[in-house]
Amino acid sequence: MRRYSRITGTGSHLPPKRLTNADLVALLAARGIDTSDEWIVERTGIRARHYVDDGVNASDLAFQACRQALAAAGRQASEIDLIIVATSTPDMVFPSTASILQRKLTEAALAEGDTGAAGGAAFDVQAVCSGFIYALTVADALIQAGAAQRALVVGAEVFSRILDFNDRTTCVLFGDGAGAVVLEATEHDGSGPAVLASDIHADGRHTDILCVPGTVSGGQVLGDPLLKMDGQAVFKLAVGLLESAAKNALAKAGKAEADIDWLVPHQANIRIMQSTARKLKMPMDKVIVTVQDHGNTSAASIPLALDHGVRTGQIQPGQTLMLEGVGGGFTWGAVLVRL
Numbered sequence: 538m539r540r541y542s543r544i545t546g547t548g549s550h551l552p553p554k555r556l557t558n559a560d561l562v563a564l565l566a567a568r569g570i571d572t573s574d575e576w577i578v579e580r581t582g583i584r585a586r587h588y589v590d591d592g593v594n595a596s597d598l599a600f601q602a603c604r605q606a607l608a609a610a611g612r613q614a615s616e617i618d619l620i621i622v623a624t625s626t627p628d629m630v631f632p633s634t635a636s637i638l639q640r641k642l643t644e645a646a647l648a649e650g651d652t653g654a655a656g657g658a659a660f661d662v663q664a665v666c667s668g669f670i671y672a673l674t675v676a677d678a679l680i681q682a683g684a685a686q687r688a689l690v691v692g693a694e695v696f697s698r699i700l701d702f703n704d705r706t707t708c709v710l711f712g713d714g715a716g717a718v719v720l721e722a723t724e725h726d727g728s729g730p731a732v733l734a735s736d737i738h739a740d741g742r743h744t745d746i747l748c749v750p751g752t753v754s755g756g757q758v759l760g761d762p763l764l765k766m767d768g769q770a771v772f773k774l775a776v777g778l779l780e781s782a783a784k785n786a787l788a789k790a791g792k793a794e795a796d797i798d799w800l801v802p803h804q805a806n807i808r809i810m811q812s813t814a815r816k817l818k819m820p821m822d823k824v825i826v827t828v829q830d831h832g833n834t835s836a837a838s839i840p841l842a843l844d845h846g847v848r849t850g851q852i853q854p855g856q857t858l859m860l861e862g863v864g865g866g867f868t869w870g871a872v873l874v875r876l
């Protein structure tokens with residue numbers, strides 16, 4: 538018998554404003570920028586994405602996703618002693634989006650007669666599109682070590698705020714959203730539900746192929762606060778790194794490709810997902826794909842896809858899932874989970 542962490546509930550939230558490729562083509566045409574539904578679908582698989590309205594922040598999306606995840610797990614906010622939010626689009630420079638989320642969860646819980654989540658640890662993880670993989674790895678380690686009992690692990694992003702709508706090579710790709718899981722301590726002989734293994738990495742030599750180079754200083758934004766990406770460079774790196782992370786996680790867990798029931802990949806580009814599936818010898822009908830409806834929601838994309846798979850009944854209890862992602866930093870990683 539040993540201590541593991543396990544996922545007991547999932548949730549997600551998309552802001553109601555939905556832009557199809559046709560909406561975006563019209564929006565960009567008004568700026569004199571040429572793109573097309575055909576190009577976006579053929580190169581990425583994306584058909585629509587969601588954007589927040591003014592005044593809605595990452596913590597608001599995270600709050601909705603967490604409420605769903607708590608309900609799915611049958612838990613109250615007062616039972617949570619750790620909140621980790623993966624985001625690159627935080628509400629503020631500080632405090633963390635996790636702290637703001639904790640406040641919102643607590644206020645809602647108090648209104649319902651629960652005591653709320655105040656007092657547990659809360660912090661953000663910044664690993665861009667790999668953020669949820671990093672956050673899940675950290676939460677799993679804290680739970681295994683006995684430092685936490687029950688966590689909310691969240692990916693929440695408002696990438697529409699950092700898009701350059703004069704750059705057609707990036708602005709068509711990203712969207713807003715949030716996904717969350719409740720991760721709880723459990724004890725068993727290794728055959729029960731658990732985070733089985735994880736594998737996370739970074740290579741800081743590639744910081745400039747995907748970045749938002751601006752910062753805040755002396756009351757002003759210094760540098761460019763909009764997203765820059767060398768798409769081809771990212772694409773080439775992503776394919777190999779995702780394969781190695783997934784294979785490392787399998788090796789650590791003593792599992793093989795054939796043991797994976799579902800691949801739940803970061804939703805950046807259908808071609809990258811197809812390539813990873815091929816390398817793991819998995820057919821595409823074993824891959825959860827939401828990129829067509831969500832676009833790339835960075836740290837939110839994996840928990841959004843996971844929740845979609847659970848709620849549509851595709852993913853079933855007892856199944857083994859490979860979650861994997863890659864993003865700015867350059868960061869990448871994979872987590873193998875038995876549900």
Ligand code: UT7
Nearest residue numbers: 572573576580666705706709768769771772805806863864
């Ligand atoms: O989430 C973090 C990880 N991020 C990713 O995984 C993104 C990885 N990269 C990609 O997904 C792809 O590289 C993109 C989807 C970003 C681009 O696809 P690509 O097949 O690599 O296209 P490309 O950059 O080679 O561009 C091909 C052509 C270019 O025109 P020329 O030079 O061949 O005349 C671009 O100017 O497509 C043009 N183009 C567009 N045309 C219409 C670029 N963006 C657009 C656009 N509409 N929106």
